[in-house]
Amino acid sequence: MNAARPGSVHNYDELRRLAKRRLPKIAYDFIEGGADDEEGLDRNFQGFSRYSLVPRYLVDVSKRDLSTELFGRRYSSPVGIAPTGLAALFRPGADLMLARAARDANVPFIMSGTGTASIEDLGREAPDHGWYQLYAAKDKTISDDMIRRSKDAGLKTLVFTVDVPVHSNRLRNKRNGMSRPLKMPLKTKIEALMHPGWMLDYYRSGGPPMFPNWAPYAGPGAQNDADKVAAFVASQTTPPMTWDDVKRFRDLWPHNFVLKGIMHPRDAERAKEAGVDGIMVSNHGARQLNTAPSPVEVFPAIRDAVGDKMTLMLDSGVRGGSDVATALCLGAKFVFVGRMTLYAVAAGGERLASRALEIVRNELDLTMGQMGAPDIASLGPDFLMWDDPEDLKRNRRP
Ligand SMILES: Cc1cc2nc3c(=O)[nH]c(=O)nc-3n(C[C@H](O)[C@H](O)[C@H](O)COP(=O)(O)O)c2cc1C
Numbered sequence: 001m002n003a004a005r006p007g008s009v010h011n012y013d014e015l016r017r018l019a020k021r022r023l024p025k026i027a028y029d030f031i032e033g034g035a036d037d038e039e040g041l042d043r044n045f046q047g048f049s050r051y052s053l054v055p056r057y058l059v060d061v062s063k064r065d066l067s068t069e070l071f072g073r074r075y076s077s078p079v080g081i082a083p084t085g086l087a088a089l090f091r092p093g094a095d096l097m098l099a100r101a102a103r104d105a106n107v108p109f110i111m112s113g114t115g116t117a118s119i120e121d122l123g124r125e126a127p128d129h130g131w132y133q134l135y136a137a138k139d140k141t142i143s144d145d146m147i148r149r150s151k152d153a154g155l156k157t158l159v160f161t162v163d164v165p166v167h168s169n170r171l172r173n174k175r176n177g178m179s180r181p182l183k184m185p186l187k188t189k190i191e192a193l194m195h196p197g198w199m200l201d202y203y204r205s206g207g208p209p210m211f212p213n214w215a216p217y218a219g220p221g222a223q224n225d226a227d228k229v230a231a232f233v234a235s236q237t238t239p240p241m242t243w244d245d246v247k248r249f250r251d252l253w254p255h256n257f258v259l260k261g262i263m264h265p266r267d268a269e270r271a272k273e274a275g276v277d278g279i280m281v282s283n284h285g286a287r288q289l290n291t292a293p294s295p296v297e298v299f300p301a302i303r304d305a306v307g308d309k310m311t312l313m314l315d316s317g318v319r320g321g322s323d324v325a326t327a328l329c330l331g332a333k334f335v336f337v338g339r340m341t342l343y344a345v346a347a348g349g350e351r352l353a354s355r356a357l358e359i360v361r362n363e364l365d366l367t368m369g370q371m372g373a374p375d376i377a378s379l380g381p382d383f384l385m386w387d388d389p390e391d392l393k394r395n396r397r398p
Pocket residue numbers: 030031032044082083084085112113114115133161260282283284285286287315316317318336337338339340342
């Protein structure tokens with residue numbers, strides 16, 4: 001397994017291990033970690049394991065078509081890149097590397113509301129594939145201006161993340177001194193010295209990364225002071241948020257509007273009432289409410305509530321093509337990965353990010369072939385069996 005040769009990397013776990021090798025513990029833990037005692041991380045993976053995919057044979061699967069339409073645009077596969085903040089800490093320039101990898105693979109990339117590249121750069125690099133994820137600000141004029149900037153940059157989808165009402169209890173970060181400014185205990189500093197490649201990049205790029213989308217609002221001199229901007233972001237994020245904010249953003253944004261982090265069927269119904277176009281069923285990769293269910297567990301109830309009225313997407317715990325197939329059989333229109341592509345870009349830059357997208361796409365392609373599903377439209381609940389083998393009897397398809 002060699003980071004320089006993307007072809008030698010074959011799955012999620014190899015990407016994860018390569019990232020772990022290159023990154024100091026403080027950075028790697030920030031990606032991998034969850035909240036509290038991290039039971040939620042396992043629950044997200046187990047959520048998929050509860051489902052089996054029951055194959056149908058004697059179907060012509062010699063040609064498979066993974067292309068998928070979403071919000072009026074056809075993508076090459078139903079797997080996009082979820083927003084992940086602070087990406088430049090793991091590799092300078094990572095946000096736009098991910099954006100370009102997504103563009104070249106013809107899938108969406110969502111820039112984080114705490115991204116480390118600008119909305120305007122995203123508009124230049126990947127106008128047809130870049131979406132912007134908004135974190136609401138206490139000062140409403142800032143959120144409004146970010147919406148205007150996304151519009152001016154030519155982006156067509158805005159994602160409002162609703163599942164960070166307060167910051168979560170991320171113990172790994174506390175133990176490692178992962179704060180702004182960094183407060184690394186001596187043992188964390190010594191461990192970081194064992195990762196010279198990362199250290200070199202970190203210092204060459206000027207140390208702690210900047211949140212350029214927030215810098216214009218953070219006062220004089222902020223453009224050159226990453227820690228000042230970070231403190232400003234911390235003071236502005238997690239404002240009180242209600243459905244009134246959803247309606248206000250809806251009114252300001254003329255294109256596709258998505259809520260990310262919806263987990264309850266009643267909230268899905270309220271999203272529909274508020275004029276939202278789509279929701280991403282997500283528990284933020286188990287980084288917020290540790291005891292939340294996994295998105296696949298709540299998905300059927302949400303699908304029953306609003307599935308025929310709005311676009312449903314899913315993330316959290318997706319590690320490969322069979323997870324994607326399961327989510328699509330449950331009724332998700334599109335699936336996003338967070339850690340998978342972040343591990344990849346951290347370990348090997350844009351080429352490995354492209355490889356990660358290729359891996360998940362190839363896995364999905366083969367899974368569909370094995371299942372007897374020649375295209376995305378043929379995926380449905382008939383393929384699924386979960387804890388109760390009686391489920392198979394309920395299949396209606398001939
Ligand atoms: C390092 C990291 C940073 C993240 N930052 C954000 C963020 O800024 N905004 C957001 O909506 N979600 C954020 N997320 C959550 C992801 O968008 C996504 O919901 C999650 O990673 C999906 O789970 P997975 O990592 O198991 O694929 C972050 C996740 C990680 C791992």
